[in-house]
Amino acid sequence: xxxxxxxxxxxxxxxxxxxxxxxxxxxxxxxxxxxxxxxxxxxxxxxxxxxxxxxxxxxxxxxxxxxxxxxxxxxxxxxxxxxxxxxxxxxxxxxxxxxxxxxxxxxxxxxxxxxxxxxxxxxxxxxxxxxxxx
Numbered sequence: 001x002x003x004x005x006x007x008x009x010x011x012x013x014x015x016x017x018x019x020x021x022x023x024x025x026x027x028x029x030x031x032x033x034x035x036x037x038x039x040x041x042x043x044x045x046x047x048x049x050x051x052x053x054x055x056x057x058x059x060x061x062x063x064x065x066x067x068x069x070x071x072x073x074x075x076x077x078x079x080x081x082x083x084x085x086x087x088x089x090x091x092x093x094x095x096x097x098x099x100x101x102x103x104x105x106x107x108x109x110x111x112x113x114x115x116x117x118x119x120x121x122x123x124x125x126x127x128x129x130x131x132x133x134x
Contacts, residue, residue: 100127
């Protein structure tokens with residue numbers, strides 16, 4: 001007759017603790033990173049939308065105003081309008097005759113203790129040509 005203990009399979013307490021700690025660390029890391037990447041996706045969508053709706057003669061102030069409105073809809077409240085005006089660049093790239101707008105910024109968020117997460121954001125969106133250009 002076989003012993004019932006020989007056919008049993010399971011997880012040892014040390015293995016269970018190891019996997020619980022590992023899954024917990026992955027979950028905490030995901031909870032710290034998700035808000036940053038979620039905000040990045042919202043800013044991407046707002047930049048693309050404003051680029052699509054812009055006219056050829058849109059000024060930097062008009063584009064900034066449109067971005068602030070898109071941010072309000074998307075619940076991005078990182079900047080006030082004067083701060084956004086400092087970060088937003090509107091002009092021509094060196095090797096491209098078309099106008100474009102770009103936004104570059106950096107977010108720092110605490111991770112563990114003195115360790116920070118840094119997300120660098122840079123996006124360039126082409127703008128339609130002005131009526132004078134063609």
